[in-house]
Structure formats: structure tokens, C-alpha cells
Amino acid sequence: MTDPEHGHQHGHAHPHAPIGQESPPGYYEIMETAFRELLVERGMIGPDEIRRQIEVLDSRTPALGAKVVARAWVDAEFRRRLLADGRAACEELGISFYDDTRLIVLENTATVHNLIVCTLCSCYPRPVLGLPPDWYKLKAYRARAVVEPRVVLAEFGTVIPDDVEIRVSDSTAMVRYLVLPRRPDGTEGMDEESLASLVTRDAMIGVVPVAAPAGRMVQ
């Protein structure tokens, strides 16, 4: 074992057959299938529940979070509601919360930069961003983000001036965070949809800023 927190980086052997080619399932896949079938047989879960939840998971992508951010940039009243109660404001835009979590939206400003992490595991605002990237779940980010955020951010190519305060928020099972990034300069004339297309998952985690649109860089 070379990396004690390898998560799932293909550091261990398991087959990756091309789609359509049958390869025998590994030990843990067999365990997952057996566990699920036992629960269905005993009526503890419905036969279609897992498939339906997969459809829910597949419907959640960072595009939802980007829509929320763009709306907050163009609508000051919405931004106020979003910062007061993240979940209720997302629900206004038709984004349902399938889990029983609270959402706190953290606004980046000229003087404060926010970063989110889950030091204990992998809590993440899944209803609005989908599933987290592997690096968010791995040791290096979880261990270091809370003690040396500036160094961590620099590894993502993000240099935060020393006079800007960095706030790191540690997620829990019940409380999740989303960063509201700053609207880039040079986007004054853009409509909401074009603005949303600029907003990336990593900007809503707080590891990068939202870049100005190509060809409209202002400096």
C-alpha cells in the first residue's frame, strides 16, 4: 500500500472490461449486489428504488449550481435570499433537495475568499453540484485545506492576495456549503445563461475563480 487514502484511483487491481464485454465482478461488487438483493427480498427497499435514485444522481451536475450563481449575479433580491437560506433559494429555481441537508452559500468578495472541504469524509452539496471529484475525497485536500489554504489554492493555480481573508468551511452530514464566486469583470452585458456557462464546479468549491470569457479578458 503506497497511499493510505487512495480512495478509488485504480491503485488496486480490478478489471476494467470495455463496455459490452462480460468480465466477472470483483469481490466488493458481488457484496454490493448481494446486499441490495437481500434488502429487496426482505422488503426493506423497493425493487426500483436504487435505479430511480441513480436517475436522480445523474440529473445533478454543476450546471445546476451555475444557474444559481448566475441568477445571484443578476438579481440582487435573489442573492439576498440565497445567502439567507441557500436551500430555499435553490428550491425556488426548481432544484429539489433529495437529502436532508441544510445549504449555506458563502459569498466571495473583494476582501473574503471562501473554500469548502469535508475533512472527515466527503460531504458536498450534491443536490446542486452532483458527486464530488476524487481529489475532494482524498487525504491531501482534506488534510491540508484547513491549515494551509493559500498553499493548496496555489496548487490549483489560484493566488489570493495576502490582504484577502481566506475562510475555509468544513462540511458535515447535515450542513453543506456552496461558494458564490465573484462575477468577473468584463461581463456587464452578458445575459444570465451566458454567465452560467462561465461558472465551473471548481469555482463553486472555491479552488479557482470564475474566469472572464475568452477574448474579453480585462486587466
Added chain:
Amino acid sequence: MSGGEQLVRRLPNDIGGLSAGPIERVEHDLEPWEKRCHALADVLDFRKIINTEEKRRGVEALGSEMVGALGYYERWIVAFSNILFQKGLLTPEDLARKMDEVAARHATPQP
């Protein structure tokens, strides 16, 4: 501080503030069974069979050696199994028999 003392002060999940190497920006699309395992976790939570905090604690209870050796969703499915054994909702024998059945299904060609 002795190594043993450190194990008590820091359970396997409690790594915030430790030193670690550079961030490797790895990502992968979930394999089908991993996605099923994720959906299973959500359904177990909705059904009030295993909540998020029980799941996290169940992973921690695997101990640092298993936490280190198993992949993310591998830890989850083992933790779910242990939690249901503890709750008396499944037995290890139930699971072992069913796993044999599932493995046998793949070993023999389907008609």
C-alpha cells in the same frame, strides 16, 4: 507521543490539519457498481435504515488498516453490511450465502 496514543487521538477519518503531499487532481467516472452503491447509501438514508452519520462512523469503525487498503465505495459496502449485522437486520451468514449465489451466477453461463 507513542504511535498507540496517536491512534486514539486521531480516528481514521479525522485527518483535518495533518500534513500530506501535493493535491493530485484525480477524477474518474464512477463504475456502474460504484454508482449503485452511492444510490444505495441514499436509499438507506431515505428509508431511515442507515443515516449519513452512521455510515461515516461505520467506515471509521473499519479501522485504519482497512480504511487505508479499501477503495471509497468498497469501504461503504463493508460498513453498510457491518451496520446491518449490528442492527440485527442481516446476519453474516445471510450475506455470505447470497454472495456465493451471486458469484455462482457469473461463474456459470446464463441460458
